[in-house]
Every structure is written in structure tokens, then in C-alpha cells.
Amino acid sequence: MPDDTLIHDQTAGIERLLEIMRRLRDPETGCPWDIEQDFATIAPYTIEEAYEVADAIERGAWDELKGELGDLLFQSVFHAQMAAEAGHFTFQDVVRTMSDKMVDRHPHVFGDETRDKSAEQQTRDWEAIKATERAKKAQQGALDGVALGLPALLRAYKLQKRAARVGFDWGDVGPVLDKIAEETRELVEARDSLDADAIEDEFGDLLFVLVNLGRHLGVEPEAALRRTNAKFTRRFAQIEARLATRGKTPEDSTLDEMDALWNQVKAQEKTRP
Known part of the structure; x- marks a missing residue:
């Protein structure tokens, strides 16, 4: 029978969490789901938890943030436990590596x-x-080490920053705006050709140069898009609420009606202090 003293010691800190993870992965007494996982199956959860941390911060949900940070920490513990089982490294190696890196970089x-x-x-x-x-x-290479698993907008931003460091960059916003116009024309031409691959290619080019514009303006594109997503969600919820007072749903309404409500919500937001 395993000793559960550490498992139930709420004052034990990180050592308690490490022991919980070790026990979950125990091949004889652990959780079947946890035992079956590997780095590849857990990676999507790691990304999801990082986004949930960002979401809690975006909403100012400080009570939730504690739990979300815990979920993200657990992902690190999970990966470290699997690495230890495979003989790659331990959680303490992770801590030591990070500590050494911060000391060296400061x-x-x-x-x-x-x-x-x-x-x-x-x-x-x-x-x-x-x-x-x-x-x-x-x-x-100047672009080596920019993680492939980053969200595409964020990776584009980091790739451009790396290229800029070695001089591959426009000096000001003007040429970037010209490039946006050029890529927009090329996207329209691709749309007219009805070539799906060409449309996707040109749309990607346009997104990439828009990221470049954001970089020149000091705007991080992933953060900007998250902010706009939150704004769209907030405003559309207001449209639904106003339609509900009329006994209607979006499905029962016309685009003109919803667009008029959107403009009302937008104008009301702009008048708030």
C-alpha cells in the first residue's frame, strides 16, 4: 500500500504535486488515462492551458487565474514526469535550466x-x-529556433523580428502600406481565377504583411486579434440581447436589422468614459 502522507499534505508545495503526478503515472496503481499519454497527446492540452491563462488575464478574472496557472504548471509537471520515465531529464533539471538561463540573461x-x-x-x-x-x-540561420508550434500570427511576428535584426526589413510604414495594397490586388486576382490554392496563398501573403504593419506600429498581432475577438463577442451578445427584447433571435432577423443594432452598440460603447 503506497504511503499517501505527502499526497494529502497541503503544505508540501511543489513536492506534493510532483508526487501526485508520479502516482498518476504509476504503471500498476496509476490512472489508466494518464498512463496512456505521451508528449504528443499532452502537447495540445499544454497549448490550451496557456491560452486559458491568457484568457483569464484578458478578462481580469484574477480568481480564475490562480487555477489556470495551476493547470499550466501541471502541464510542465506532466511533461517532466514522462521525460524522467524515459531517462531524458527530471523536473529539477527543468527548474535548474530555467534558473541558470535567467541568471545568464540578466x-x-x-x-x-x-x-x-x-x-x-x-x-x-x-x-x-x-x-x-x-x-x-x-x-x-537567423530564423532558426522560432517554434513551429506557435500560433501562425505570433510565429509570423517572431519570424519578421528575427529577419529585421539582420537588416531584412523596411525602414518605415510607407512601403508596408504599399505592400498591403499590392497583396490585396493579388488576392482579388486569385479570387477571380477561382483557384483555391492561389486564393489561400495570396490570403496568407496579405495576413503576413498585415502582421508586418502591426510590428512597425508596435502592435503584437496575436494580442490585437484577441482584443478584437473579445470586442466582437461582447457586441454580438448585445445584439442578441436587444433582439430578445423584441422576441426575436438572430435567425429570425435580417442582416440590415442586426447591422443597425451593431452600429447602436458600437456608438454606445464609444460614448462611455
């Missing part, structure tokens, strides 16, 4: 360098340190 806090630097200079120093780290990993 010589102005933990080393001899001065803290008397602008945020811009600190960013340049950070990128220089990361470039050195990539070189040690034999990642020689």
Missing part, C-alpha cells in the same frame, strides 16, 4: 554589468545573449 541584475541602461539597450543585450545561445545549439 547580468545587469545578477552579474557585474550596470543596471543603468534603457529598456531598448536591455532588449538588444537580451537578443545578443539569445543569439549566442542559438549558436551553441548550432542554430546558425
